[in-house]
Amino acid sequence: DAKTTQPPSMDCAEGRAANLPCNHSTISGNEYVYWYRQIHSQGPQYIIHGLKNNETNEMASLIITEDRKSSTLILPHATLRDTAVYYCIVRVARSGGSNYKLTFGKGTLLTVNP
Amino acid sequence: GAVVSQHPSWVICKSGTSVKIECRSLDFQATTMFWYRQFPKQSLMLMATSNEGSKATYEQGVEKDKFLINHASLTLSTLTVTSAHPEDSSFYICSARSSSGGGHTQYFGPGTRLTVL
Numbered sequence A: 001d002a003k004t005t006q007p008p009s010m011d012c013a014e015g016r017a018a019n020l021p022c023n024h025s026t027i028s029g030n031e032y033v034y035w036y037r038q039i040h041s042q043g044p045q046y047i048i049h050g051l052k053n054n055e056t057n058e059m060a061s062l063i064i065t066e067d068r069k070s071s072t073l074i075l076p077h078a079t080l081r082d083t084a085v086y087y088c089i090v091r092v093a094r095s096g097g098s099n100y101k102l103t104f105g106k107g108t109l110l111t112v113n114p
Numbered sequence B: 001g002a003v004v005s006q007h008p009s010w011v012i013c014k015s016g017t018s019v020k021i022e023c024r025s026l027d028f029q030a031t032t033m034f035w036y037r038q039f040p041k042q043s044l045m046l047m048a049t050s051n052e053g054s055k056a057t058y059e060q061g062v063e064k065d066k067f068l069i070n071h072a073s074l075t076l077s078t079l080t081v082t083s084a085h086p087e088d089s090s091f092y093i094c095s096a097r098s099s100s101g102g103g104h105t106q107y108f109g110p111g112t113r114l115t116v117l
Helices: none
Strands: A009-013 A018-023 A031-038 A045-050 A061-064 A070-075 A084-092 A108-113 B004-007 B010-013 B019-025 B030-038 B045-051 B067-073 B076-081 B090-098 B106-108 B112-116
Touching (some): A018 A031, A018 A084, A045 A070, A045 B106, A070 A084, B030 B067, B030 B076, B045 B067, B076 B090
Antiparallel strands (some): A031 A045, A031 A084, B019 B076, B030 B045, B090 B106, B090 B112
């Protein structure tokens, strides 16, 4: 079972920042937070992951609260091509039982409007 | 970046036939590959996990004799849907985990849409 909670949908204006929240209140100390997105009829695309520090790459920023019970994915300047379902997943980094798997929940459908 | 390819991208077959889907990691070696299935308007469901040279581990409820997985090399895994039926029509997606860099990231293929008539 997915151990994260995300809003089912969000809207964002093109050019504005999109902030996608995720609750993971039962996260374990050795579990990372991963974000993927899936554009319609395509395979999921890796975005970013983190353990406890904030992370930034060319696609997005990941802000993890100090207690690690929630995080926010930030797309700084959303474009129409960012319209997709965004999945927040918690998982241990290395193989070790069932919690190593990427288990997808329902995610958040982000719609970027012109 | 890491690229995972799938072939074919779509396939239509008659009921009772078998269909093979290939998954390749193009620019990295994948010790572990995963197969997912996604029905319309639903999320991805993990079917099985395979390690190179080993038998696949199937999720509960997935018939191993129906969905044959072969992970013969570090860059290739195949999923064969045997005796396909209309209820097997779905979007099949493979994923590969790199064996380098701590193995953090799974990369996904573009998916294969299977339609069984």
